[in-house]
Amino acid sequence: MAVLLEYPSMRLIKYGYASAPPPIPYVPGFLAFREAPLLLKACLPVCGEADLLVVDGHGASHPRGLGIASHIGVVLDKPSIGVAKKRLAGGVVESGGEMLLVLHGQVVGVLLRVRGRSLYVSTGHRVSPRTAGRLVERMMRGGRLPEPTRIADMISHELVSRLRSSHCTRRSGEEQP
DNA sequence: GCGACAG
DNA sequence: ATCTTGTCGC
Numbered sequence: 150m151a152v153l154l155e156y157p158s159m160r161l162i163k164y165g166y167a168s169a170p171p172p173i174p175y176v177p178g179f180l181a182f183r184e185a186p187l188l189l190k191a192c193l194p195v196c197g198e199a200d201l202l203v204v205d206g207h208g209a210s211h212p213r214g215l216g217i218a219s220h221i222g223v224v225l226d227k228p229s230i231g232v233a234k235k236r237l238a239g240g241v242v243e244s245g246g247e248m249l250l251v252l253h254g255q256v257v258g259v260l261l262r263v264r265g266r267s268l269y270v271s272t273g274h275r276v277s278p279r280t281a282g283r284l285v286e287r288m289m290r291g292g293r294l295p296e297p298t299r300i301a302d303m304i305s306h307e308l309v310s311r312l313r314s315s316h317c318t319r320r321s322g323e324e325q326p
Numbered sequence: 327g328c329g330a331c332a333g
Numbered sequence: 334a335t336c337t338t339g340t341c342g343c
Contacts, residue, residue: 175334177331184333206332216332237332269332 150305151188152297153195157287159296164304165194168312177237180206181217188217189224201276202229203288203297208273208281209257210250212238222274229273230281231258232298236269250278261285264293 153162167190173183188204196202208218208231216237222229239252241260250258250271258271259282270285272278288295294302 175333177333180332211332218332231332233332235332236330 150301150308151191151195152301152304153198154297154300156201159288159290159300161300162198163195164301165191166305166308167191178212181215181220185217185220185224188221192221192225196225196227199227201284202227202273203285203295204229204231204273205233205298205301207231207233207237207258207269208271209255209278210237210239210252210269210271214252214257216271216273218271218273228275230276230284231269231271231273232285232295233269233271234267234294236267247279247282258282263289266293268294 150164150166152164154160155162167187169187171183172186175183202222202225204218204221206218207216208229210216210231210233216231218229218231239250239257242249242251248260249256250260250269256278258269258278261268261270261282268285270282272281276284285295288297290296292299
């Protein structure tokens with residue numbers, strides 16, 4: 150699922166999606182091998198108008214410094230940022246009131262605290278760690294996740310729910326007492 | 327040996 | 334991610 154939002158209003162312009170069985174199982178550190186091909190298909194209708202990609206997952210804060218956020222940015226040749234809900238690699242170092250994500254002695258991202266939860270924001274492609282953090286902060290609208298991720302989650306959940314019930318039950322739109 | 331391990 | 338349990342707010 151990919152959504153195109155206007156910045157800074159964060160209004161939904163349009164979205165794209167694709168569906169297919171997972172090619173391989175999920176293995177930590179290799180998420181892009183499982184999800185990037187389908188995600189790239191979902192991006193086709195919207196990425197041409199996008200100036201920045203916000204990806205659900207890590208970018209440079211990855212065991213080999215190349216998470217799915219970096220992967221997508223490189224393939225689509227767009228600036229990208231990784232926004233993950235859990236730590237994958239590296240550590241957190243406080244510096245000047247900032248929580249920096251450090252990997253192999255390099256600052257690769259920032260840790261944001263949102264509503265008591267952690268958000269691991271990292272460089273994807275052509276965006277510095279601190280700029281990535283600042284941009285994500287400006288895409289927050291009161292939710293636990295930045296608007297691109299939150300809205301994509303919302304729409305994809307609705308799509309899955311509606312598609313599932315219209316495929317496994319009787320005619321869609323019929324009541325179920 | 328033990329823990330950690332995006333989605 | 335998915336699943337289960339518990340808590341809080343409307």
